[in-house]
Amino acid sequence: MTGIAPEFDIGARLLAMRRAARLSQRQLAERAGVPHAQISVIETNRSSPSISTLRKILTGLNLTMADFFDGERAAPEGPFFGRDDLIDLTSKVPVSGAQDMEGRITFRQIGDARRNNLQMLHEVYEAGADTGETRLEHFSNEGGYVIEGALEVTVGEDVRVLCPGESYLFDSRIPHRFRNVHDGRTVVVSACTPPYL
Amino acid sequence: MTGIAPEFDIGARLLAMRRAARLSQRQLAERAGVPHAQISVIETNRSSPSISTLRKILTGLNLTMADFFDGERAAPEGPFFGRDDLIDLTSKVPVSGAQDMEGRITFRQIGDARRNNLQMLHEVYEAGADTGETRLEHFSNEGGYVIEGALEVTVGEDVRVLCPGESYLFDSRIPHRFRNVHDGRTVVVSACTPPYL
């Protein structure tokens, strides 16, 4: 048996986190103090790393185990969700210029994205919030609808400011960026499939 | 190198969780579908289990990875903590008669218990809340001070109702139990060393 967990894709998750940190396998390996091949093997799910190994690697990403497995947290059953049923993903979303963005962008997920293969988020951007250029390679499609405020969305070469009632939909592989250009907060309801996290 | 993680004691944590679930190593092993020796080896920190293995074991305890590593979550630095800095432990505390107690007892931790080797909690018992007989074997000492309401505390053979201003302190190895006998909520500030979770 090649003990690979089916439910939660460790490899994909690590890959996403690493990409988000803009690190190569080798860079991460050095930070974490593990051989570089290790990263490759784990990301492609060809081994189920030991806790100690995973922890070392996570150290290089400044993440805790809890952070890493947060997505696995039991989600409310549904199909209906109250205000408090939304799952806060903020800490998990690897916003590129994360230095200054702390606490300025909030993502809350509706239900169990993985099970439904659909990730719906309620996103709140405080004034000035900016994801920076997101070059995350999730092979997904994502869309969103602006509820409040004004969101500048950049997709590849296209840029546009979206106001309440306006929306977007594109292939996630295209580098994209979200920026709140409103002086108050901007609220968006978005969807992504398959789920990013 | 015998890759054992120093920071977060996996073995102790698993032991605590297993005890809380009132399962023997063999019982848990069967539920989880792993050999019983595994449990022993992990609990004594003589191996750092693979993610897939740990997940299997956790399944037998009805826990997710996120639950298990929740304690490792980055705690606020301190030495001062605002209202929102307290860490909610409610989901992690294995209250014995947990069936009915859902949402009726709240535990919030102050700062990083593990680092300071001191776990301070703000506990809120809703009307009727009862921990049931807690036969948790933590080799700790714990104390508490009642802020509001009325708490019936049972320690071994001793029983007493504590009102605001009253307090308790005892060896945690003695079976104990907390019960809110007030018709409103009861609030307690407690401490435990070394930390239970």
Next chain:
DNA sequence: TGCGCCTGTCAAATATTTTGAGCACCCCAG
């Protein structure tokens, strides 16, 4: 083109974990 540097992957040797059986101990009923 060819050099240098980067990327990620692969294969073989080594180290660790996992496995299943067996051991010692304790408790209780016969």
Next chain:
DNA sequence: CTGGGGTGCTCAAAATATTTGACAGGCGCA
């Protein structure tokens, strides 16, 4: 006391993960 059933721990073989160094492809630049 003796057998049955429980507890957790130990051991050696088998399976897996980790490590190391080599490899192929991409990219920029002389």
